[in-house]
Amino acid sequence: MLVGLTYDLRSEYLMQGYTEEETAEFDREETIAAIESTLNALGYETERIGNVKQLAKGLVFGKKWDIVFNICEGMYGIGREAQVPALLDAYNIPYVFSGPLVLALTLHKAMTKSVVRDAGVPTPAYHVVHKPEDVRSVNLPFPLFAKPLAEGTGKGIDSNSVIENPEQLKQRCFYLLERFKQPVLVETYLSGREFTVGIIGTGEKARSVGVMEIILNAKAEKNVYSYVNKEECEELVEYVLVKGAVAEACEKVSLDAWRSLGCEDAGRVDVRHDGSGIPNFIEVNPLAGIHPEHSDLPILSSKNGISYPELMRMIMDSAVQKIKKSY
Numbered sequence: 001m002l003v004g005l006t007y008d009l010r011s012e013y014l015m016q017g018y019t020e021e022e023t024a025e026f027d028r029e030e031t032i033a034a035i036e037s038t039l040n041a042l043g044y045e046t047e048r049i050g051n052v053k054q055l056a057k058g059l060v061f062g063k064k065w066d067i068v069f070n071i072c073e074g075m076y077g078i079g080r081e082a083q084v085p086a087l088l089d090a091y092n093i094p095y096v097f098s099g100p101l102v103l104a105l106t107l108h109k110a111m112t113k114s115v116v117r118d119a120g121v122p123t124p125a126y127h128v129v130h131k132p133e134d135v136r137s138v139n140l141p142f143p144l145f146a147k148p149l150a151e152g153t154g155k156g157i158d159s160n161s162v163i164e165n166p167e168q169l170k171q172r173c174f175y176l177l178e179r180f181k182q183p184v185l186v187e188t189y190l191s192g193r194e195f196t197v198g199i200i201g202t203g204e205k206a207r208s209v210g211v212m213e214i215i216l217n218a219k220a221e222k223n224v225y226s227y228v229n230k231e232e233c234e235e236l237v238e239y240v241l242v243k244g245a246v247a248e249a250c251e252k253v254s255l256d257a258w259r260s261l262g263c264e265d266a267g268r269v270d271v272r273h274d275g276s277g278i279p280n281f282i283e284v285n286p287l288a289g290i291h292p293e294h295s296d297l298p299i300l301s302s303k304n305g306i307s308y309p310e311l312m313r314m315i316m317d318s319a320v321q322k323i324k325k326s327y
Contacts, residue, residue: 005069009026034292039069052084068088082103094322110149121260121281124145140188145186145190154228158228162223169186195250198304200266209304211246216238
């Protein structure tokens with residue numbers, strides 16, 4: 001089986017003049033090499049495609065693959081993560097991970113919360129600030145938490161994200177609106193422990209591969225799994241595998257959210273306890289990082305006894321089973 005690889009290579013964008021923060025969600029060469037070598041070891045033939053524009057050129061010239069392993073995040077638009085699967089759908093080429101509807105929906109954090117809330121999954125109350133005047137309409141009790149509506153990897157999140165009063169809310173929303181040129185999601189701040197749950201599979205076959213607590217050390221930015229804390233996680237963050245009743249409660253919230261959103265093959269769900277210790281859905285990452293040593297999904301899988309090759313085998317098995325039913 002020939003597997004095409006679509007990805008955004010961080011070094012290529014840096015060479016074009018984009019900043020470290022702008023390219024934070026993109027992948028290093030070693031990530032692509034790890035995916036490629038692991039797939040080869042599992043018996044798959046691979047071909048590097050590259051980003052969405054490189055994919056488009058290949059399709060125009062008649063290129064075909066049996067399946068595409070897609071980790072493209074995209075650069076522009078709130079539907080940027082959906083661009084590659086949408087293009088592949090147009091050419092009837094199957095792919096690994098979720099489709100365009102899911103990837104467009106889940107990048108919009110407020111719409112995602114609306115769907116999971118309607119499915120009965122606990123998630124913090126929220127308000128979307130589209131323009132400066134909207135700050136006056138926020139009617140939620142403090143403390144609050146504010147972040148860009150459609151970013152990942154902790155972009156726009158730092159120690160100022162936790163907000164204690166109206167003046168801080170105004171300043172933070174004005175800053176984020178100007179900095180990221182997109183709406184701001186304001187939600188009730190959850191003061192409890194933070195976890196991430198790894199998921200493999202689609203629909204009823206989806207299952208947890210581990211629950212990991214995010215513990216910030218003394219040198220980390222306080223109270224938030226921020227952009228800096230994520231970028232320098234080896235020095236600032238401790239990851240601890242969680243078992244028992246706490247893990248089971250996190251898994252239930254995560255799997256309920258995963259299935260209600262229609263996510264496929266593999267990804268992560270972030271969960272945080274409220275002040276009463278009840279796990280709440282924070283957000284989902286249906287295109288989770290897959291660097292074997294730096295990304296949360298492989299880290300938590302490894303801590304739970306699942307090697308990187310085994311994780312990749314599980315992902316591919318899910319995708320192949322899925323496409324046998326659809327194509």
